[in-house]
Amino acid sequence: MTDTLLPPASTLPQERRLVTELPGPRSRELMQRRVGAVSAGVGGTMPVFAERAGGGVIVDVDGNSLIDLGSGIAVNTVGNANPRVVERVQRQVADFTHTCFMVTPYAGYVEVCEALNRVTPGDHDKRSALFNSGAEAVENAVKIARSFTKRQAVVVFDHGYHGRTNLTMALTAKSMPYKHNFGPFAPEVYRMPMSYPYHDGPHSGPEVASWAISKMDKEIGGSSIAAILIEPIQGEGGFIVPAPGFLQALRDYATQHGIVFIADEVQSGFCRTGKWFACEHEGIVPDLITTAKGIAAGLPLAAVTGRADIMDSIHVGGLGGTYGGNPIACAAALGSIESMEVDDLNARAQAIGDILVTRLTDMAARIPAIGDIRGRGAMIAIEIVKPGTLTPDPDLTQRVAKACHAEGVIVLTCGTYGNVVRFLPPLTIPDSLLLEGLDVVEAAFSAA
Numbered sequence: 228m229t230d231t232l233l234p235p236a237s238t239l240p241q242e243r244r245l246v247t248e249l250p251g252p253r254s255r256e257l258m259q260r261r262v263g264a265v266s267a268g269v270g271g272t273m274p275v276f277a278e279r280a281g282g283g284v285i286v287d288v289d290g291n292s293l294i295d296l297g298s299g300i301a302v303n304t305v306g307n308a309n310p311r312v313v314e315r316v317q318r319q320v321a322d323f324t325h326t327c328f329m330v331t332p333y334a335g336y337v338e339v340c341e342a343l344n345r346v347t348p349g350d351h352d353k354r355s356a357l358f359n360s361g362a363e364a365v366e367n368a369v370k371i372a373r374s375f376t377k378r379q380a381v382v383v384f385d386h387g388y389h390g391r392t393n394l395t396m397a398l399t400a401k402s403m404p405y406k407h408n409f410g411p412f413a414p415e416v417y418r419m420p421m422s423y424p425y426h427d428g429p430h431s432g433p434e435v436a437s438w439a440i441s442k443m444d445k446e447i448g449g450s451s452i453a454a455i456l457i458e459p460i461q462g463e464g465g466f467i468v469p470a471p472g473f474l475q476a477l478r479d480y481a482t483q484h485g486i487v488f489i490a491d492e493v494q495s496g497f498c499r500t501g502k503w504f505a506c507e508h509e510g511i512v513p514d515l516i517t518t519a520k521g522i523a524a525g526l527p528l529a530a531v532t533g534r535a536d537i538m539d540s541i542h543v544g545g546l547g548g549t550y551g552g553n554p555i556a557c558a559a560a561l562g563s564i565e566s567m568e569v570d571d572l573n574a575r576a577q578a579i580g581d582i583l584v585t586r587l588t589d590m591a592a593r594i595p596a597i598g599d600i601r602g603r604g605a606m607i608a609i610e611i612v613k614p615g616t617l618t619p620d621p622d623l624t625q626r627v628a629k630a631c632h633a634e635g636v637i638v639l640t641c642g643t644y645g646n647v648v649r650f651l652p653p654l655t656i657p658d659s660l661l662l663e664g665l666d667v668v669e670a671a672f673s674a675a
């Protein structure tokens with residue numbers, strides 16, 4: 228159990244150490260209690276309970292030290308127990324925990340908005356609003372775009388993921404498990420083809436975009452579209468990086484028809500890809516950008532940031548929420564953003580990406596089931612197929628992930644066909660630990 232005499236979690240030994248089988252006896256006991264207390268509808272990747280975490284490891288309740296290649300789904304970009312976050316959060320929690328920004332505002336909220344307006348793409352005048360989760364940010368971005376344009380249609384893409392609330396389920400592509408049995412879904416959502424280079428054969432980014440644009444023109448009409456909503460690199464859909472020119476063609480179409488172009492950077496944002504935001508790799512400046520996950524080291528915070536004329540067009544009181552921009556979450560965000568800037572985490576993400584791609588490329592030469600290696604920075608994935616084909620192999624993917632878990636390496640899967648293993652380590656992971664994790668991944672293919 229946590230003991231105040233322990234050294235800070237940020238100084239945990241950076242090692243993989245298995246002292247029991249996984250899950251160990253205390254995790255098994257907690258799993259039993261979980262089954263009796265927690266809804267079975269809440270998913271689970273690993274039956275191992277965390278006790279402390281920092282750098283690139285998570286230490287479980289049995290004393291096993293696991294290598295973290297998932298960052299709690301792209302959240303702990305600055306690492307768990309990052310001292311800059313811990314210090315600011317501890318100070319804030321002792322000062323006050325909540326007043327509601329809409330009732331009695333506080334500086335932290337304003338400072339986070341200033342930072343967002345500064346680090347997001349484009350040097351135009353910007354405003355931000357803060358919320359609690361990625362889904363809530365996406366919902367609000369759609370509300371804002373509809374109100375600003377006085378139009379209703381929202382365009383999304385194949386393989387897209389935008390959350391689990393009613394509107395964001397409608398925006399999300401994949402039925403099982405996100406939407407199954409949960410309808411009816413919100414109307415006026417239109418799904419377009421996505422550029423997916425590994426599966427698109429010879430078709431270029433602009434070519435796939437022209438299919439989407441032609442569909443938009445014919446099936447909706449450009450002048451009826453409020454927003455084009457897209458992840459510049461898709462997360463849950465399989466770390467799909469659209470071919471060059473795809474995003475730019477959509478951006479141009481949006482400009483031409485007065486459509487609000489929304490980049491959902493909830494997963495790809497905040498140094499994950501080696502730039503502050505993934506759309507910068509393509510030189511895209513969105514009208515609105517949604518952020519969450521990496522923003523505040525795990526404290527619940529999300530944001531919509533964008534053009535001042537759009538953000539300020541909303542009637543007073545139209546945006547908000549009881550907890551949105553909670554002061555402790557804002558303190559964590561300011562500590563995280565400070566760490567990203569001072570510790571140059573964009574450079575670190577690029578270095579991690581180089582290690583990942585080099586090692587995975589080497590691995591793929593021996594493992595024909597690795598069909599594709601893709602992503603940017605510390606957001607890299609492998610797509611697993613039947614050798615020599617493009618046919619997904621979700622069974623092998625699951626077996627590989629389970630074999631990694633059994634050896635104390637936390638990896639996550641994703642993809643519309645469940646055949647993608649994604650690597651998104653905390654940017655505080657040491658190289659040696661990352662490489663050891665990848666050795667375990669290679670061994671897992673043999674075991675599976």
Ligand SMILES: *Cc1c(COP(=O)(O)O)cnc(C)c1O
Pocket residue numbers: 359360361362363365388389390391458462463491492493494495519520
């Ligand atoms: C995770 C995610 C969301 C939803 O965020 P929550 O905080 O889980 O509501 C939305 N969009 C993208 C791209 C995501 O990866």
